[in-house]
């Protein structure tokens with residue numbers, strides 16, 4: 677029997693100020709699965725991701741985190757969900773290395789300095805560890821954000837176009853790292869334009885398709901997230 681989803685959405689209509697930009701979207705992300713959303717610019721991938729994890733209100737429909745409601749500031753959410761969207765999220769006045777350490781300490785990870793140092797190396801930031809994130813190149817900043825999202829504990833990892841601004845080597849390392857996270861039992865929900873990343877990481881690849889109406893995807897979804 678397959679395990680219960682960590683996240684599921686059913687007939688989720690996503691939009692802005694009550695105006696839909698998608699039709700009803702349904703899918704489930706189970707532990708050890710990577711659901712990849714694909715689709716043309718403007719198809720609604722980012723909107724679906726944000727709505728699924730309660731960073732934006734749905735026009736209608738349902739979403740469940742570990743079988744319960746998705747409440748962004750709840751303890752269960754903060755413990756389970758690691759997200760990276762297309763935005764910078766750094767504390768002002770904190771170096772790259774300390775930012776990673778603080779993320780780890782905030783999530784109760786033992787040996788934060790050692791774990792942060794390993795991530796700095798893995799994400800190729802050794803030369804910039806003492807720098808302010810705001811003094812990095814855009815690709816380096818993206819590496820630091822990905823490192824922060826990946827080193828903290830999570831049951832669900834949500835990434836919006838994680839390949840953005842990364843060079844070829846880093847894209848390949850990222851794909852490897854995502855496979856490791858998936859194989860360790862996390863659920864992954866990723867929007868991407870990178871076909872290689874989708875093929876390497878995805879266990880389910882869904883394409884937002886309009887068919888003349890608003891774009892949507894409908895995949896196997898258990899009722900009430902169970």
Ligand SMILES: Nc1ncnc2c1ncn2[C@@H]1O[C@H](COP(=O)(O)OP(=O)(O)OP(=O)(O)O)[C@@H](O)[C@H]1O
Nearest residue numbers: 692697715716717718719720721722723724867869
């Ligand atoms: N803040 C907003 N207010 C109103 N409409 C928006 C807003 N943000 C996005 N949209 C619209 O919602 C639709 C879906 O946008 P979204 O960013 O989700 O698409 P996407 O598939 O992620 O695109 P891309 O591949 O370009 O990142 C688009 O038509 C877009 O113009």
